[in-house]
Amino acid sequence: xxxxxxxxxxxxxxxxxxxxxxxxxxxxxxxxxxxxxxxxxxxxxxxxxxxxxxxxxxxxxxxxxxxxxxxxxxxxxxxxxxxxxxxxxxxxxxxxxxxxxxxxxxxxxxxxxxxxxxxxxxxxxxxxxxxxxxxxxxxxxxxxxxxxxxxxxxxxxxxxxxxxxxxxxxxxxxxxxxxxxxxxxxxxxxxxxxxxxxxxxxxxxxxxxxxxxxxxxxxxxxxxxxxxxxxxxxxxxxxxxxxxxxxxxxxxxxxxxxxxxxxxxxxxxxxxxxxxxxxxxxxxxxxxxxxxxxxxxxxxxxxxxxxxxxxxxxxxxxxxxxxxxxxxxxxxxxxxxxxxxxxxxxxxxxxxxxxxxxxxxxxxxx
Numbered sequence: 572x573x574x575x576x577x578x579x580x581x582x583x584x585x586x587x588x589x590x591x592x593x594x595x596x597x598x599x600x601x602x603x604x605x606x607x608x609x610x611x612x613x614x615x616x617x618x619x620x621x622x623x624x625x626x627x628x629x630x631x632x633x634x635x636x637x638x639x640x641x642x643x644x645x646x647x648x649x650x651x652x653x654x655x656x657x658x659x660x661x662x663x664x665x666x667x668x669x670x671x672x673x674x675x676x677x678x679x680x681x682x683x684x685x686x687x688x689x690x691x692x693x694x695x696x697x698x699x700x701x702x703x704x705x706x707x708x709x710x711x712x713x714x715x716x717x718x719x720x721x722x723x724x725x726x727x728x729x730x731x732x733x734x735x736x737x738x739x740x741x742x743x744x745x746x747x748x749x750x751x752x753x754x755x756x757x758x759x760x761x762x763x764x765x766x767x768x769x770x771x772x773x774x775x776x777x778x779x780x781x782x783x784x785x786x787x788x789x790x791x792x793x794x795x796x797x798x799x800x801x802x803x804x805x806x807x808x809x810x811x812x813x814x815x816x817x818x819x820x821x822x823x824x825x826x827x828x829x830x831x832x833x834x835x836x837x838x839x840x841x842x843x844x845x846x847x848x849x850x851x852x853x854x855x856x857x858x859x860x861x862x863x864x865x866x867x868x869x870x871x872x873x874x875x876x877x878x879x880x881x882x883x884x885x886x887x888x889x890x891x892x893x894x895x896x897x898x899x900x901x902x903x904x905x906x907x908x909x910x911x912x913x914x915x916x917x918x919x920x921x922x923x924x925x926x927x928x929x930x931x932x933x934x935x936x937x
Contacts, residue, residue, distance in 0.1 A: 623670065623920070624913045625677040630670070635918075638669055670914070671921045676733065678906045683736035686743070690735035697731055699821035708783065708861055741895065745902050749894045756886045760879045766889075767882045771834060772872045773845050776827035778804075778813060779820040779864030797856050797863040804853060810867050819862070827867070841866070 623630040642665060646658050702713045717727045760767065778800055780793050800817055804810050811826030818827055834842060844854055845868055854866040872881060879886075907922065914920050 622915050622918050623674060624911070625674055626681060626910050628677050628681065630673050630677065634673065635670065638673060639666065642666065642669060667919070668921050670918055674912060674920055674922070675903050676737065678903065678910060679737040679740050680733050682906060683740045686740070688736060688739050690732060690739060693735050694728065694732050696821050697735070698728070703821070741899060745895055745898050746891065748898065749891055751887055751890050751894070755890055756883060757879070759886050759890055760882070764876055767877045767885070768875060769872065769877055771846065771874045772831050774831040774869040775829040775845060776810060776814065776867045776869055777820060777822060777829050777864050778810070778818045778827055779862050781819050781862040783861055794856065794858075794863050797865065801853065801856060801865045820864070
């Protein structure tokens, strides 16, 4: 439903740095602690190509070089128009923590596997969300777009999967130990009014049925079914329950929840409708490129300083992230103590004291 172009999402930055996109979320929890890099792979590699060993996984020279390129792309994207000297200086500063981030990422993914965590349903959902956000009809179209950037589809999915695994480990092992009081929330709100002076936004839910591959006659049948579902909601049936039972979108299992959007983030067709609606209202049936749907405005936030009760989840997330960061570094230190990490001479793991990197063993011991 979002009107972003396919090209804007299927860039090298997004392909390799996808874990940063989590709203999820992981970026907020580990900001400054887990620079995103190419995940370590348990694959055969020549000794000369190994930059670091993390237990039974390796980080290869190719992995490291791709992570460096990702960092360059992100800096150039975030500082578009900046002098090259400025970007180069930022790269030099952040490069110091690049290998540390890749090692931390490998440790977290290994920990997730040890805990038996599976995120395959979430991975499928996230891929479908990306497809929808870019107006693509099928996952095959998304796959082609990803591969056009030079990235393989499997590597793309692995990057997203590893981000989801890290998020879940942080939630279970670190975030669950954080407590936030109502007084802390109030103090933060009063001290940061600029953060909660926001543009107009709407929170939406959907119920949709697909028309892909349907004949003109079948289209009429699908529309009639959607009209019937809308009538049942208007007559008192619970919208979220109807979505769970009958909607064919990826949001169905979540009761149809789409999220919160400001102007410019939705297609013009949808934006023109929902920003004229009030909280609780149901739209007429809308025909899109891939189906028929109707929307519910769960909330409609006017521009300006938002009431505290409206932004309380954002406040909690911010405070939570601040409290999690030092705990996460301690947690990662514990994982390191329990692990066997060896770094090739000439490369530095900045989590260790200067000169404390353990070099890779000689070839006869690998």
